[in-house]
Amino acid sequence: MTTPDPAKPRDTPLRGVHDRLGASMTDFAGWLMPLRYHSETAEHRAVRTAAGLFDLSHMGEISVRGPGAAAALDYALVGELSAVPPGRARYTMICAADGGILDDLIVYRLAAEEFLVVANAANTGVVLAALTERAAGHDAGVTDQTDGYALIAIQGPAAAGILGPLASVRLDGVRYYASQPATVAGRDILLARTGYTGEDGFELFTGPADAEHVWSALAAAGAGAGLVPAGLAARDTLRLEAGMPLYGNELGPDITPFDAGLGRVVKLGKAGDFVGRDALAAAAAAAPRRVLVGLLGGTRRVPRHGYPVLWDGQRCGEVTSGAPSPTLGVPIAMAYLEPAAARAAETAADGLAVDVRGRAEPARLTPLPFYHRTSSRT
Numbered sequence: 001m002t003t004p005d006p007a008k009p010r011d012t013p014l015r016g017v018h019d020r021l022g023a024s025m026t027d028f029a030g031w032l033m034p035l036r037y038h039s040e041t042a043e044h045r046a047v048r049t050a051a052g053l054f055d056l057s058h059m060g061e062i063s064v065r066g067p068g069a070a071a072a073l074d075y076a077l078v079g080e081l082s083a084v085p086p087g088r089a090r091y092t093m094i095c096a097a098d099g100g101i102l103d104d105l106i107v108y109r110l111a112a113e114e115f116l117v118v119a120n121a122a123n124t125g126v127v128l129a130a131l132t133e134r135a136a137g138h139d140a141g142v143t144d145q146t147d148g149y150a151l152i153a154i155q156g157p158a159a160a161g162i163l164g165p166l167a168s169v170r171l172d173g174v175r176y177y178a179s180q181p182a183t184v185a186g187r188d189i190l191l192a193r194t195g196y197t198g199e200d201g202f203e204l205f206t207g208p209a210d211a212e213h214v215w216s217a218l219a220a221a222g223a224g225a226g227l228v229p230a231g232l233a234a235r236d237t238l239r240l241e242a243g244m245p246l247y248g249n250e251l252g253p254d255i256t257p258f259d260a261g262l263g264r265v266v267k268l269g270k271a272g273d274f275v276g277r278d279a280l281a282a283a284a285a286a287a288p289r290r291v292l293v294g295l296l297g298g299t300r301r302v303p304r305h306g307y308p309v310l311w312d313g314q315r316c317g318e319v320t321s322g323a324p325s326p327t328l329g330v331p332i333a334m335a336y337l338e339p340a341a342a343r344a345a346e347t348a349a350d351g352l353a354v355d356v357r358g359r360a361e362p363a364r365l366t367p368l369p370f371y372h373r374t375s376s377r378t
Contacts, residue, residue: 012057013150013208017215021229029121031058033232040233044326047197047238048371050226051156053218054235056203057211060124061145062131065114068139071272073107073115076134078257078280080270084109089177089194092265093257094130099279100253101260103127104245106194108179116145116190116205120247134275150211154218154227155201155238157373162222163202167191171202185217196235198242198371237323240332243294243369249305249320250292250334258283259336261292261368290317291342294370295354297322297331298362303354309335310353310360316341319354325370332370333363 009032018025023034034055036043046052064073070082079092089108093101103123108116119127124146132142154163160171168183169191179192190205206214219227236246245251250260257266257280266280297303303322308315322333333354337345345352345365353360 013211036231043230043234046228047156051158052230054153056151058121060119062117066140072135072138072140078266080267095276099256155197159201197238241371290336294368295333295363301356302331303333308355311341
């Protein structure tokens with residue numbers, strides 16, 4: 001992998017496309033990424049009603065391959081990757097020995113002895129180093145393949161209809177959290193039915209040189225179906241409505257999967273040891289230290305990351321993510337609360353508030369996610 005200049009954000013292979021579309025660009029995790037093209041609210045609504053096209057080429061891709069690849073990942077990660085059949089994918093996490101989350105990941109099993117680990121951009125180096133260390137002693141090689149991929153996502157209820165005529169495979173045969181080699185617009189890709197928006201959709205791993213061709217073909221095919229390019233701002237409000245955690249907000253090194261309500265990804269019963277097993281077993285058995293909840297704002301003032309949450313005027317937690325919800329029409333937030341306050345707020349009509357710049361704004365608990373699409377894939 002080429003060592004980037006730390007003083008200059010990296011361009012994705014689609015930088016020229018973003019410039020031609022007039023995107024507002026921002027430095028995100030060391031990459032220059034489109035924040036929005038015109039209106040982030042319009043982009044959000046297009047994904048909910050039609051489709052959006054995203055550049056996700058900042059994500060890290062790490063290959064783990066060899067006869068011992070599955071065993072290496074079983075040891076390195078909290079999930080049981082050896083149980084994932086080729087062609088399927090798994091959401092999982094890599095934790096420290098104390099149970100804290102180093103990153104959340106999607107791992108694609110491409111073949112019996114080959115896996116593709118997709119990491120968050122800011123954590124690619126951390127994940128690469130941890131996997132390399134933890135694979136030692138297993139017959140498996142770990143290599144950073146980030147420079148070998150561009151990643152394009154098409155998300156929304158119209159996504160399959162737009163992508164289908166361009167793809168070499170029948171999309172109704174691609175299950176949720178599955179992947180397979182294909183061609184799109186004549187270019188070789190890895191096609192995955194995954195996403196981060198709460199909608200049905202696909203992620204296309206292309207060669208960097210093919211990215212503009214594939215993007216342009218999708219944009220042309222979706223021009224009459226409501227497809228729009230969408231940036232990081234819309235992606236964030238979409239994932240928030242869908243109750244999906246973001247590393248650095250809901251997840252981090254001081255948070256365990258059980259704190260985040262994601263204990264289901266930890267496979268304590270799998271054969272063999274794995275990093276963090278003892279700490280995570282203790283976390284599973286202990287009373288929760290905090291509870292991740294959804295909040296609906298009672299005024300137009302928006303709870304933001306880091307704002308205190310109050311119960312009867314006393315601090316009881318902190319907002320992890322917050323934004324106006326284009327779909328619900330009210331401010332929404334995720335927050336960690338003390339368990340006693342969360343229990344009390346479940347039945348009380350009032351008493352819960354968020355300190356928004358010095359003023360207590362009323363809020364109420366609501367189940368996560370905030371938004372459910374009308375249909376789902378299995």
